[in-house]
Amino acid sequence: MSPFYTLVNKSSYELEVGEVSSQTKWHYISSTEVNEFLVLEQTGCRDLSSLLSLPNSLCYYNSHNSIVVAQCLPLWPENGSGKLCVRVVGSESTSQSFFFNKQDNGTLLKMEMCGGIIVDVNLSDHSTVISFSDYYEGAAPALLVNHTPWATISYRQSGSSVFHELKPSETRRFAWDDPTGVRMLRWECRDHSGELDLLKDDFGQFSYDSQSQIHWASFLDGRQRVLIFTEDVGVVTKARQAEELEQSDQEVKVLLQNLGLSLINNSKRQEIAYIGITSSGVVWEMKPKNRWKPFNNKNISLLEKNLEVRGQRAPETQGSCDVTGSQVNLSGATMMMRQPFSCQVRRNFLSGIQVEFKQSVHQRSLRAQLHWLQVDNQLPGAIFPIVFNPVLPPKSIALDTEPKPFIDVSIITRFNHLSVFSRYFMALVQEMAVKIDQGFLGAILALFTPAADPQADSEKVELLLTCEKCQHEPHTEGSCLMEASRTDASGLSYFEYFHISPIKVKTHSLSSPFHLYLKTA
Numbered sequence: 001m002s003p004f005y006t007l008v009n010k011s012s013y014e015l016e017v018g019e020v021s022s023q024t025k026w027h028y029i030s031s032t033e034v035n036e037f038l039v040l041e042q043t044g045c046r047d048l049s050s051l052l053s054l055p056n057s058l059c060y061y062n063s064h065n066s067i068v069v070a071q072c073l074p075l076w077p078e079n080g081s082g083k084l085c086v087r088v089v090g091s092e093s094t095s096q097s098f099f100f101n102k103q104d105n106g107t108l109l110k111m112e113m114c115g116g117i118i119v120d121v122n123l124s125d126h127s128t129v130i131s132f133s134d135y136y137e138g139a140a141p142a143l144l145v146n147h148t149p150w151a152t153i154s155y156r157q158s159g160s161s162v163f164h165e166l167k168p169s170e171t172r173r174f175a176w177d178d179p180t181g182v183r184m185l186r187w188e189c190r191d192h193s194g195e196l197d198l199l200k201d202d203f204g205q206f207s208y209d210s211q212s213q214i215h216w217a218s219f220l221d222g223r224q225r226v227l228i229f230t231e232d233v234g235v236v237t238k239a240r241q242a243e244e245l246e247q248s249d250q251e252v253k254v255l256l257q258n259l260g261l262s263l264i265n266n267s268k269r270q271e272i273a274y275i276g277i278t279s280s281g282v283v284w285e286m287k288p289k290n291r292w293k294p295f296n297n298k299n300i301s302l303l304e305k306n307l308e309v310r311g312q313r314a315p316e317t318q319g320s321c322d323v324t325g326s327q328v329n330l331s332g333a334t335m336m337m338r339q340p341f342s343c344q345v346r347r348n349f350l351s352g353i354q355v356e357f358k359q360s361v362h363q364r365s366l367r368a369q370l371h372w373l374q375v376d377n378q379l380p381g382a383i384f385p386i387v388f389n390p391v392l393p394p395k396s397i398a399l400d401t402e403p404k405p406f407i408d409v410s411i412i413t414r415f416n417h418l419s420v421f422s423r424y425f426m427a428l429v430q431e432m433a434v435k436i437d438q439g440f441l442g443a444i445l446a447l448f449t450p451a452a453d454p455q456a457d458s459e460k461v462e463l464l465l466t467c468e469k470c471q472h473e474p475h476t477e478g479s480c481l482m483e484a485s486r487t488d489a490s491g492l493s494y495f496e497y498f499h500i501s502p503i504k505v506k507t508h509s510l511s512s513p514f515h516l517y518l519k520t521a
Helices: 233-241 297-312 438-448 454-472 477-488 513-520
Strands: 005-009 015-021 025-029 038-041 060-067 072-075 083-088 104-111 115-123 128-134 142-146 153-157 164-166 171-174 185-189 192-196 202-207 213-221 224-230 250-256 259-265 270-278 283-287 320-323 326-329 335-339 343-348 353-359 363-370 372-377 386-390 407-415 420-429 432-437 498-500 505-510
Touching: 015 128, 083 104, 142 153, 164 171, 185 224, 192 202, 213 233, 224 233, 259 438, 270 438, 283 297, 432 438
Parallel strands: 005 128, 025 060, 142 224, 420 498, 432 505
Antiparallel strands: 005 072, 015 060, 015 083, 025 038, 104 115, 115 128, 142 171, 153 164, 153 185, 185 192, 202 213, 213 224, 250 353, 259 270, 270 372, 283 343, 320 326, 326 335, 335 343, 353 363, 363 407, 372 386, 386 432, 407 420
16 A cells, blocks of 8 residues: 655755654654554653653653655555644754645754755655655745845744844845744834735835935846835835846737648548637727727727728718717827827737747746637538537627637746746636537547557556566565656746636537437438
8 A cells, every 4th residue: 555645865964853842752663663562652762752751841742754865665544633843854843843734845944953855745646745855045935135234133933932133334145033923024214114025025114214215116036025124115126027128029919710631541541620729809908008909899890890881971071989988080191099098099900829039138928819710510411510619708798808819828937047927827717618519529539549550559558568568576565665766857937927828618428319310321
């Protein structure tokens, strides 16, 4: 029986891991023998009590497992605390407790002997891998910088009673005093205070006295979150706008008005489906700032009607038209909107496929839009002529909304020599409908099913025999756990803003008696 929890030591230290418990007894498991238990009462642990207790006797550590470097061990929890702690073999201090049953993409645990250990908890449906690795630059939750010559900043974790001081012209790395608590940083300076989420950029200022102001900013420098306090407003401005003001040195824009693709079975000389990507109808747009923004569908319809009427009038009677909440001048070479604000107006359409890519020294952005995608069933006697298409919203809702593409993806990524950080990721997908009958499904399967290959069949038989042989070979528990831990080999991904819209699909499926009759005949 394979364990649900697996401990993996990727660090350069020999570690011991134990559960956190309020009981007065504990279990010790040696580094390689998982079937030998030593049960001691608290009063009998004179030689190991210093290794197994936290300050103030808050809790004791259960089931310490010794893990040598690059070794995997199973973890069988013995209580419901859901917390673990770790220590270096030979050290008299232990780390703070952390949850081993919750997803954790890297938490720095303070340790006196080695400075710190990074713990990662990777949850899946059938297993959980708890790995420990060495500290690397940027792993600390925050780097605190006091750039003032006279102010002292006090800081602590929200909910914690342990205060720390950041003296003038001092820089310190911050780590959570309680990884299981609220992960917010609270700072204080005289009568001013603030609470920060270290996963987001933020900035502000406060008055230190009647003659000086202190500015602060929280931003990312590579993989490291930096919180700086300074009286120099230029430092904060540069930290906030260093990458926002960068001019792109590469820019690629691809526009495809329409695209069609037919699926044809050459052996049967039969067209199965037609996949079409098409552009939108007429779209009226305004430019209030630096980019074009479409009107809502109601105003688009009114502007289009007024344009048709204007073309039938005499030139001296052509002028402006009123739409809901706006007044637009349609005469002249450049069309303008006068109310409620003045801006340029144009008559345009949305391309079927639009891709825009920009890149600067430290940032790249991608915007991809697919306006309309439709799959038509080309088989004779099809129950559902349209297999796939986006679903238009109800008219009562559509009139007050602007035209939207079927798929809209926006990605903004910042990068340097240390890491890649996704500053913005958004994917919007409109509601869609899928209608499939048995005849269409059978035709698609016949199109993509390869013809029988005797050589491929013989290779499959050999592969099955090899797999069956491997299943009967003995495997050590350590090798199995090491193999399972390799699933946790993916790199970390950092996101500042991440949003994927809910995906709503309407499905219909029926068997096609007409196609069954044709096949039988």
